[in-house]
Amino acid sequence: MKSPTDIEKLLEHFRNAWPDHASLVDRVMWEVNTTPTRLAVFSTKRILIRSIFALTASLVVCITLWWAFDGNHNSLYAQVIDAARKARTIHIVRYGLVGKEAPPTKTTETWYEKGVGFRRDVCAGPPKGHRSATLCLGRGDDVWTLDKERKNTVIHSQRGITKETEQIFADFDRSAKELRNNSRRYPDGDQTFDGQRCKAYVRSNLNLSKSGTWRELFYLDQQSRLVRFVRQSREGDRWNTTQFNTIAYDEPFDSALFQPNFGKDFKIVDADADAKFGKPERVNPEGPVLIYEIDERSRSADTATVDLDRLLRAVDGRLNGGSHRLAAIRRLDDRRIEVAMLHRSDAERKRVERQLTRPGTLEFRLLANHRTDASLINLAQKEPSKAVIRGPAGKRLAWWVPVKISETKSFVRPDVVRRTRKQGNRDILEVLVVADPYNINGNFLSEVKLHFDPFRELGVSFKLNEAGGKLFNKLTGDHLPNNSIGLYYKLGIIIDGELYSAPSIQSKIGNTGEITGSFTEIEASDLVAVLNAGNLLSQLRLVEEHQ
Amino acid sequence: MPSTEEMVRAIRAGETSAFAELVRCYQRAAIITAYSVLLDFHLAQDAVQEAFVAAYQRLDQLRDAASFGPWLLRIVRRRALRLRRGRNAEHIVVGNFDRAESQACDWIESYEQVVQHIARLPEHERIVVTMRYLDGRSVREIADLTGRPAGTVTKQLSRAIERLQDWLVEVQ
Numbered sequence: 001m002k003s004p005t006d007i008e009k010l011l012e013h014f015r016n017a018w019p020d021h022a023s024l025v026d027r028v029m030w031e032v033n034t035t036p037t038r039l040a041v042f043s044t045k046r047i048l049i050r051s052i053f054a055l056t057a058s059l060v061v062c063i064t065l066w067w068a069f070d071g072n073h074n075s076l077y078a079q080v081i082d083a084a085r086k087a088r089t090i091h092i093v094r095y096g097l098v099g100k101e102a103p104p105t106k107t108t109e110t111w112y113e114k115g116v117g118f119r120r121d122v123c124a125g126p127p128k129g130h131r132s133a134t135l136c137l138g139r140g141d142d143v144w145t146l147d148k149e150r151k152n153t154v155i156h157s158q159r160g161i162t163k164e165t166e167q168i169f170a171d172f173d174r175s176a177k178e179l180r181n182n183s184r185r186y187p188d189g190d191q192t193f194d195g196q197r198c199k200a201y202v203r204s205n206l207n208l209s210k211s212g213t214w215r216e217l218f219y220l221d222q223q224s225r226l227v228r229f230v231r232q233s234r235e236g237d238r239w240n241t242t243q244f245n246t247i248a249y250d251e252p253f254d255s256a257l258f259q260p261n262f263g264k265d266f267k268i269v270d271a272d273a274d275a276k277f278g279k280p281e282r283v284n285p286e287g288p289v290l291i292y293e294i295d296e297r298s299r300s301a302d303t304a305t306v307d308l309d310r311l312l313r314a315v316d317g318r319l320n321g322g323s324h325r326l327a328a329i330r331r332l333d334d335r336r337i338e339v340a341m342l343h344r345s346d347a348e349r350k351r352v353e354r355q356l357t358r359p360g361t362l363e364f365r366l367l368a369n370h371r372t373d374a375s376l377i378n379l380a381q382k383e384p385s386k387a388v389i390r391g392p393a394g395k396r397l398a399w400w401v402p403v404k405i406s407e408t409k410s411f412v413r414p415d416v417v418r419r420t421r422k423q424g425n426r427d428i429l430e431v432l433v434v435a436d437p438y439n440i441n442g443n444f445l446s447e448v449k450l451h452f453d454p455f456r457e458l459g460v461s462f463k464l465n466e467a468g469g470k471l472f473n474k475l476t477g478d479h480l481p482n483n484s485i486g487l488y489y490k491l492g493i494i495i496d497g498e499l500y501s502a503p504s505i506q507s508k509i510g511n512t513g514e515i516t517g518s519f520t521e522i523e524a525s526d527l528v529a530v531l532n533a534g535n536l537l538s539q540l541r542l543v544e545e546h547q
Numbered sequence: 548m549p550s551t552e553e554m555v556r557a558i559r560a561g562e563t564s565a566f567a568e569l570v571r572c573y574q575r576a577a578i579i580t581a582y583s584v585l586l587d588f589h590l591a592q593d594a595v596q597e598a599f600v601a602a603y604q605r606l607d608q609l610r611d612a613a614s615f616g617p618w619l620l621r622i623v624r625r626r627a628l629r630l631r632r633g634r635n636a637e638h639i640v641v642g643n644f645d646r647a648e649s650q651a652c653d654w655i656e657s658y659e660q661v662v663q664h665i666a667r668l669p670e671h672e673r674i675v676v677t678m679r680y681l682d683g684r685s686v687r688e689i690a691d692l693t694g695r696p697a698g699t700v701t702k703q704l705s706r707a708i709e710r711l712q713d714w715l716v717e718v719q
Contacts, residue, residue: 004713005709010715011680018575018681024592025570028599032566046607324628347583347588347663431642458669520669521624 040228076201077180079224084172086224087249089113092168094245104244112168117258118161139258144268154260154268175226178203179218189217193228193246196221215239225249240364287327287341288349291544292356294335308334315339315535318327318526326352336543352528354537356540358496360530362442362462364472366479367490367502368398368417368432376415380432384419400430404498416490416502431499433492438475444468448531450524451514458524460515462531469511476509550694555612558603559671570599572692573616576677577623583666594630595634598623613694617670664714675700 084090090112095104110120117139135146138161145155182203189200204215219228227247232239262268294311312331319326319339326348328340341352368377376398380389388399400419417432444464452459464472481488481504490502493515500515518525548559549565550570550626557565577598581591602619608619656677665676678684686704 002712004705004712006710007708007715008680010661011676014658015657015681015683023572024578024596025567027596028603029563029567029571032563032597032603184706345586347667404708520667522667 008069009335025043075180076220076224077176079221080176080179080226081169083171083223083225083249084169087114089249089251089253090168091248091251091253092245093142094243096243104241110167110168111253111257113253113258118164120164132299136164137258137260141261142260144260144262146262152266154262155300156268174227175218177231178216179226182219183216186217186367191219193219193221198222198227198229198319207230217433228265232384251390257450287344288545288547290327290339290341290352291543292337292339292540293449293543295539295541297440308337318360318529319352321529321532326355337540351522353542355530356527358530360442361447361494361496363494364475365401365433365440365494366436366441366475368434369487369489370415370417371485371487373417373432373434376434377432380417394444396435398432398434399431401494401497401499403429403431404495404500409464416424429494431502433494433499436475440464440468440471440475442531444471445531446511447527450528458519458521460519460524460527460531462513462515464511464513472513473508476507479505480508481506495531548691548716549686550613551615551692552612552694555606555609555615558606560574566599566603569615571708572678572682573619573674574599575681576616576674579662579665579673579677580620580623581627582662584624584631588666591627592606594627598626599621616674616693620670620673636654660715664711668707668710672703672710675703676711 006536008045087496090110091104092108093106094110096107097104104121108120108122108260110118112118119138120136124137135144137144141158141160143157143159143161145157146153148408156400173260179201184203186202186482187202189202191198191200198219198221201216201218201220202499203218205213213234214381215232215234217228217230217232218226219230221227225247227249228244229247230244234240244292294308308331315337316329319329325342328344330338330340332338339352339356341348368380370377376389380398380400381384382429383389389397391397400421402421403418419430419432421430422427443463444467446468447463449461477490491507492502493500495515515527548569551569554565554569558569558636570627574595577595578588578591581594581598582588585591585594592605602615665673665704668676671693675689678689678692679686682690685701686697688699
């Protein structure tokens with residue numbers, strides 16, 4: 001073990017070994033003096049540009065707001081769009097008419113239930129603009145697509161149904177714009193559908209072209225909802241319907257509609273895994289290639305592929321979710337993953353290993369307090385060999401937590417219950433934390449990001465989800481300081497089993513907070529990546545390494 | 548000695564020569580930062596030169612003049628990363644510091660490790676370490692330069708030494 005003096009001596013020697021770079025100042029100053037600078041004209045010119053930009057932006061915002069809230073208020077456009085957006089369910093059936101005498105044929109049928117799912121059946125061959133999918137089914141984040149090209153294959157992905165629902169509303173938007181801009185009321189075309197008298201609006205090229213004339217009819221019910229769309233072409237004196245859509249709102253759907261029941265004959269292929277982890281990425285890794293295997297002892301009983309996919313996503317988040325990418329990751333088989341490091345560097349190699357072996361846990365715990373936890377502190381001090389202090393029923397009441405090595409000085413204070421434990425030839429400082437019923441941990445995190453405090457020091461800020469926010473609020477609210485008797489509580493932030501900081505609780509805190517400490521840029525960035533990526537689900541073991 | 552904040556103000560007021568003093572103060576911290584990315588002393592110098600010129604040109608964007616150091620080191624790191632992306636792997640020249648071996652510190656394989664570990668320090672600690680041990684400035688001078696109390700500088704230095712002690716032991 002080297003002493004601080006050895007390190008200082010080493011740095012002094014290093015100073016003498018520093019390569020000569022006297023010319024750097026001259027080089028920089030030569031460039032500074034010869035390059036035209038914007039400094040002199042900064043204040044006036046920049047303020048002027050900023051003012052013009054701010055004025056233009058305000059003008060654009062005002063016009064947009066007027067257009068959004070006033071320009072279309074109560075217009076046909078707004079009514080049609082509002083009706084579609086407010087509907088709990090939408091059921092669209094599209095019919096095509098092939099021959100003059102032939103009955104209408106159902107071509108596609110679409111069901112959409114807000115917050116539940118989406119389903120589109122292509123009934124009579126793929127319509128124009130669609131790929132060859134015969135069924136697209138979405139529920140929550142999962143989307144299943146039946147692929148006609150690959151027989152009996154269903155492609156599953158977790159991209160969510162946003163794209164499909166956006167498409168539905170984009171269709172409504174287009175129809176509503178046609179209604180507003182290019183259509184006119186057509187009272188002679190009014191019809192009754194499902195017992196409701198509907199108003200007709202027409203858009204056509206009747207006056208523009210004599211041959212190939214067509215028209216589109218929009219039918220709105222009494223609540224101004226678009227319930228039918230008809231496209232017709234003219235032959236002589238007659239209008240022939242070529243396509244029509246029926247739209248029904250707020251119909252109750254059968255719950256089985258959004259269930260992915262494909263039968264035994266179908267094979268389900270994971271698209272996300274293929275797209276993200278199945279094929280090698282287009283990068284040119286310069287560093288070593290590490291092969292990791294799932295540790296069998298930590299592996300769950302069911303070895304489903306999805307588990308490995310989640311693991312891969314977590315690994316990807318941990319290695320590439322920080323300030324810059326560390327490695328390209330891909331699946332080798334159902335047990336092994338390949339981590340190809342992008343750069344050849346020992347520091348990055350160690351960083352990858354650390355990121356893949358650290359647990360990535362976050363806990364908030366109250367530090368033991370001499371006023372309220374005196375009996376626990378006595379128990380802990382009586383049995384210094386024990387790391388955990390348990391109650392009569394074996395319940396964990398308090399335990400010692402090691403302090404992060406660079407933060408030890410912050411905890412050498414009389415109000416902190418602490419002890420020093422020997423580990424090898426190092427002294428580990430530990431503080432006593434007590435059990436609480438709130439159990440706020442990393443599972444409640446919704447967002448973690450880098451943060452600079454007012455002194456420009458790097459830290460990590462976090463946001464908890466609603467449930468976590470309520471617990472955090474309750475925890476801090478129940479432990480407010482009592483200034484009259486000098487009682488205050490410290491909230492310990494424990495990451496990977498090490499105490500990073502322990503601020504005093506001054507007031508109720510909602511769902512956001514900051515983790516301070518003297519972080520290096522890499523430490524902070526790695527911490528953000530690990531907390532965002534979450535648990536790895538099972539442990540990984542390095543089994544192979546090659547260049 | 549004028550503080551960083553005063554030097555930045557002077558440059559903004561048109562006194563270009565004050566920038567030379569800033570370069571002198573922060574060049575080693577900057578070179579270490581660039582070197583840890585590029586592993587080549589000459590390339591690191593190029594990156595640092597570019598970064599200083601960019602910093603000079605964008606000095607008006609620096610809100611807090613006292614935080615010039617960390618701000619500069621972030622520019623240096625970005626420039627170095629950009630330079631590393633744009634260069635071929637075969638041009639890597641590793642170990643410019645290896646030649647300068649010292650018998651007094653035979654427990655260290657090469658100064659390469661020292662550079663890498665100094666570069667791992669948080670920006671404010673990297674600045675005080677390079678100023679104290681590589682430029683040979685006193686704590687008082689560093690405190691004047693960075694505009695921080697001498698106690699804070701001492702604390703940052705001791706924290707940095709603790710970290711280096713820990714990391715260099717890991718290497719052993």
